[in-house]
Amino acid sequence: xxxxxxxxxxxxxxxxxxxxxxxxxxxxxxxxxxxxxxxxxxxxxxxxxxxxxxxxxxxxxxxxxxxxxxxxxxxxxxxxxxxxxxxxxxxxxxxxxxxxxxxxxxxxxxxxxxxxxxxxxxxxxxxxxxxxxxxxxxxxxxxxxxxxxxxxxxxxxxxxxxxxxxxxxxxxxxxxxxxxxxxxxxxxxxxxxxxxxxxxxxxxxxxxxxxxxxxxxxxxxxxxxxxxxxxxxxxxxxxxxxxxxxxxxxxxxxxxxxxxxxxxxxxxxxxxxxxxxxxxxxxxxxxxxxxxxxxxxxxxxxxxxxxxxxxxxxxxxxxxxxxxxxxx
Numbered sequence: 001x002x003x004x005x006x007x008x009x010x011x012x013x014x015x016x017x018x019x020x021x022x023x024x025x026x027x028x029x030x031x032x033x034x035x036x037x038x039x040x041x042x043x044x045x046x047x048x049x050x051x052x053x054x055x056x057x058x059x060x061x062x063x064x065x066x067x068x069x070x071x072x073x074x075x076x077x078x079x080x081x082x083x084x085x086x087x088x089x090x091x092x093x094x095x096x097x098x099x100x101x102x103x104x105x106x107x108x109x110x111x112x113x114x115x116x117x118x119x120x121x122x123x124x125x126x127x128x129x130x131x132x133x134x135x136x137x138x139x140x141x142x143x144x145x146x147x148x149x150x151x152x153x154x155x156x157x158x159x160x161x162x163x164x165x166x167x168x169x170x171x172x173x174x175x176x177x178x179x180x181x182x183x184x185x186x187x188x189x190x191x192x193x194x195x196x197x198x199x200x201x202x203x204x205x206x207x208x209x210x211x212x213x214x215x216x217x218x219x220x221x222x223x224x225x226x227x228x229x230x231x232x233x234x235x236x237x238x239x240x241x242x243x244x245x246x247x248x249x250x251x252x253x254x255x256x257x258x259x260x261x262x263x264x265x266x267x268x269x270x271x272x273x274x275x276x277x278x279x280x281x282x283x284x285x286x287x288x289x290x291x292x293x294x295x296x297x298x299x300x301x302x303x304x305x306x307x308x309x310x311x312x313x314x315x316x317x318x319x320x321x322x323x324x325x326x327x328x
Contacts, residue, residue: 021045022098025167029066036061041168042094049176056165085119096124105130106258125194133190193260233276235326241287249274249326251286256299273323289316
C-alpha cells in the first residue's frame, strides 16, 4: 500500500496543471458504438485533487439494459429513470471547464460524447486524462491495469465494483495521490483532446425516438450512424511504411489504444485516403498507430514480434495529409 505524500504544496504545484477535474464513471448496456449509458457518476475535484462534491444518476437506455450481472441494473429499475436528454444539462454542468478523468478514459468519453450527439448537443469537455496512462507515466508497480489493482495500491477500499458511484469514488481517491506523485516528480500529465461528435446528431429526416412504451425492445437513436462493414480497399498492399517516405494508398493501418480523435473518425479519414483499416496486426500490416507503444496489448506485442513500424497519432495525422497514390 502506498501512503499519500502531501509534501507538494500550492507554492510548488506545477502551474501548467489543470485547475479542476471531473472524475467520471459510466455503466453501459455494452461496449459497442450503439450501446447506451444506464448510470453515470461524477466526482468534482479541485486543482490538487480534493473532492468538492459528487453526483449520480440512473439513465433509461431505451433498450435492454445489457449485462445486468455486471452493473446490477434491471429493466424494472431503469424503467422510470430519466432519459439522457433529461439529465444532459446537469451532467454538463458537472463537467464544464474540467478535465475528464476516467479509468480507460477513451471508453467513457466516447460513450458520453455519443449520448450528447444523440441529444443534439455536446459535452463541455476539451481534455481527458486516463488513469491507466497516468499509472504508466508514474511506473506504478501494478500487477495489471484494473481499477481494483490501482485502488489496492493506494489502500482504497472498493465497496461495490461496477456501481458507477462507487467506482467514481474509488477512482477519485486513487487519482489524488497519483496527481500529487506526478506533481512532485514534475511529470507531464497524459492529457488528450476531446472532440464533440456533433456530426452524428439526429438528422431532420429521421425523427427522434422518445420514451418507449415497450421498454427493453431493440433501440437505435434516430440519426446515429449504424455500425457497418467497410468496403474492401481497392488498392494492393504496397508493403510496410518506411519512415523517410509518405504513406501509400493500399497500406494496411492498424490502431491500438486511446486516441484524441474519435476512432471512427480516424478510421474514416484513413479509408478516405485510400488506406486499409486492419482490425488486427499481422506480417502484412504496414503500420501500427498507437499513443502507447509500450503497452502489452495484443496489437503492440505482435507489432514488436513482426517488426511492424509504429507511430503515434500526431505523426499519423500528419502523414494522412500527403498519402502517395497507389502504383499504377
